[in-house]
Amino acid sequence: MIRRIGPLCVGAVLFTLFRPTLAATAIGDLAPDFTLPAASGGNVRLSEHRGDVVLLTFWSSHCAVCLAQLEALSQLQTTYRSAGLVTLAISVDDDMKSATQFAKSHPERFPVLFDRLKEVGRAYGIEAIPTTVLIDRRGHVRYVQSDYHGTDNSYVARVRALLDDPL
Amino acid sequence: MTSARFFRRTVATLTVALCLTCQLASGAEPPATPPAAPAAAAPASAATVPAAAPAGAGAVATPAPAVSAGPDTSTRALDEQIQDLKQSVVDLNRDLFVLEEELLFPANTQVAVFLSMDVGEFFALDSVTLKIDNHEVSNYLYTPREVAALVKGGVQRLYVGNLKAGNHELVALFSGKGPNDRDYSRGASTKFEKGVGAKYLELRISDRVRSQQPEFEIKDWE
Numbered sequence: 471m472i473r474r475i476g477p478l479c480v481g482a483v484l485f486t487l488f489r490p491t492l493a494a495t496a497i498g499d500l501a502p503d504f505t506l507p508a509a510s511g512g513n514v515r516l517s518e519h520r521g522d523v524v525l526l527t528f529w530s531s532h533c534a535v536c537l538a539q540l541e542a543l544s545q546l547q548t549t550y551r552s553a554g555l556v557t558l559a560i561s562v563d564d565d566m567k568s569a570t571q572f573a574k575s576h577p578e579r580f581p582v583l584f585d586r587l588k589e590v591g592r593a594y595g596i597e598a599i600p601t602t603v604l605i606d607r608r609g610h611v612r613y614v615q616s617d618y619h620g621t622d623n624s625y626v627a628r629v630r631a632l633l634d635d636p637l
Numbered sequence: 638m639t640s641a642r643f644f645r646r647t648v649a650t651l652t653v654a655l656c657l658t659c660q661l662a663s664g665a666e667p668p669a670t671p672p673a674a675p676a677a678a679a680p681a682s683a684a685t686v687p688a689a690a691p692a693g694a695g696a697v698a699t700p701a702p703a704v705s706a707g708p709d710t711s712t713r714a715l716d717e718q719i720q721d722l723k724q725s726v727v728d729l730n731r732d733l734f735v736l737e738e739e740l741l742f743p744a745n746t747q748v749a750v751f752l753s754m755d756v757g758e759f760f761a762l763d764s765v766t767l768k769i770d771n772h773e774v775s776n777y778l779y780t781p782r783e784v785a786a787l788v789k790g791g792v793q794r795l796y797v798g799n800l801k802a803g804n805h806e807l808v809a810l811f812s813g814k815g816p817n818d819r820d821y822s823r824g825a826s827t828k829f830e831k832g833v834g835a836k837y838l839e840l841r842i843s844d845r846v847r848s849q850q851p852e853f854e855i856k857d858w859e
Contacts (some may be wrong), residue, residue: 505778513763513778 472563495594497612502593506560506583509573514558514581517609522556522603523632525625528585528596530563531572536600539618540576546626547580553633554607560585562599607633682771738797746799747835748761750807751776754787755843760821760851762787762842763813765794770805800831809840811853827855 495502501524505515516524527543529536538560547557557580563569566584573582585591594603597616604626606611613628738816742749746782750767762784767775775796779787787793808826829838845852 505780507778513780515778515780515783518780520781 495603495611495614499611501603501609501611502590504590504593506585506590507568509582509584512606514583516558516605519556520609521607522554523550523607523629525555525557526594526603526605527557527559528560528562528594528599528601528603530561530599531551531568531607532563533599537572537576539600539602542618542623544579546629550633551579555629555633556580558583560590562588562591562596579630591598604628604632606635649672663857670724692787698771738835742797742799742835744835745833746801748796748805748831748838749794749801749835750796750809750838750840751792752787752795752840753790753792753842754784755841757788757842757844757851759816759844760811760842761814764811765795765840766812768808768810769798769800771808793840800836802831803821804830805827807838807855809855811840811842815851817847818820820849823851823853825853825855827857829857 477534501516503515503517504511508514511615525543527536527539529540531537541556542557547555559580560583560586561569561573565584569582569584594601600616600618602613602615602618603611604625606612612632613625615625659792665780711817748769752765754762756839762779764776764778765778768775777795783793806826807822810822810824812820814823825840827838839856839858841854841856843854844850
């Protein structure tokens with residue numbers, strides 16, 4: 471029995487140690503481009519917003535924290551839209567219906583996109599939701615924050631710093 | 638053979654670019670020093686001249702244009718060097734692109750599919766899925782900006798790949814909004830023969846005014 475399980479255990483340990491890691495985006499990397507369908511219709515491509523500061527937020531309609539963050543982001547977007555802030559809320563829901571319903575019932579002031587195949591989430595190495603990714607005007611990832619606390623507005627300062635940074 | 642030629646050209650261009658960079662790096666130093674020297678010397682001469690004679694004022698004024706012309710000339714030269722360097726980089730980029738295309742998609746196996754749109758009143762393009770021999774090779778989502786560019790007459794290279802010689806089938810599935818803003822999906826297919834040369838196919842979306850419907854066709858560029 472041990473002879474049978476032994477190699478399996480060794481294999482499992484080796485797999486854990488040397489498992490193929492996803493090429494997650496690191497700070498300073500060029501943000502992977504994507505095109506996703508929007509809840510309001512049409513498609514949105516990230517590279518078309520080069521020159522703007524882009525805030526990506528990965529969320530799910532089943533995540534209460536995400537919904538609270540979306541409310542906060544809505545205010546942030548309203549304040550800094552004219553300065554060149556673009557917010558894209560990317561839903562990673564398995565069921566697009568609930569995400570669509572949420573998007574319709576919460577007409578936020580930014581596009582709600584559907585990452586149905588989770589390709590964009592994988593490209594950015596998203597491991598938890600909500601996750602916020604800040605991209606500068608040159609298209610480089612400058613800040614990644616997982617989780618959200620209502621009192622934590624650290625990314626607001628970063629957004630302002632990036633908006634002050636000219637192209 | 639052609640790839641080797643392009644490679645040689647690329648290396649040559651790269652060398653030129655590097656030389657220019659080195660020149661630029663070494664040439665940036667000298668222009669900075671001449672203006673500093675006259676500037677430092679000027680107060681000394683200005684201090685001595687009034688005591689000598691009023692004509693000395695003219696003597697102070699005359700060297701001034703020579704001093705100001707120096708930096709201008711050197712700045713212009715530097716600017717020309719920068720422009721040359723930029724041009725070399727653009728040329729190098731073009732050569733590398735051509736080289737990459739030739740290496741990745743040799744003419745004897747290359748198949749390219751283009752997409753064009755005429756008018757677009759009866760169809761708002763959303764996505765195109767391309768299948769060659771029942772294998773999905775491209776699934777492209779269009780943004781409003783891209784659609785606008787296509788309507789203005791732009792042609793998009795939707796896919797470029799390699800296929801061996803012989804008979805193949807291309808299927809294109811178009812989806813978007815049709816007449817009366819309804820969801821609209823249509824397909825078009827064609828069978829083509831891949832020969833020894835590159836193969837170019839064009840997906841055309843046009844409006845059929847008589848039936849008030851969009852029309853999808855695939856043109857085989859011989």
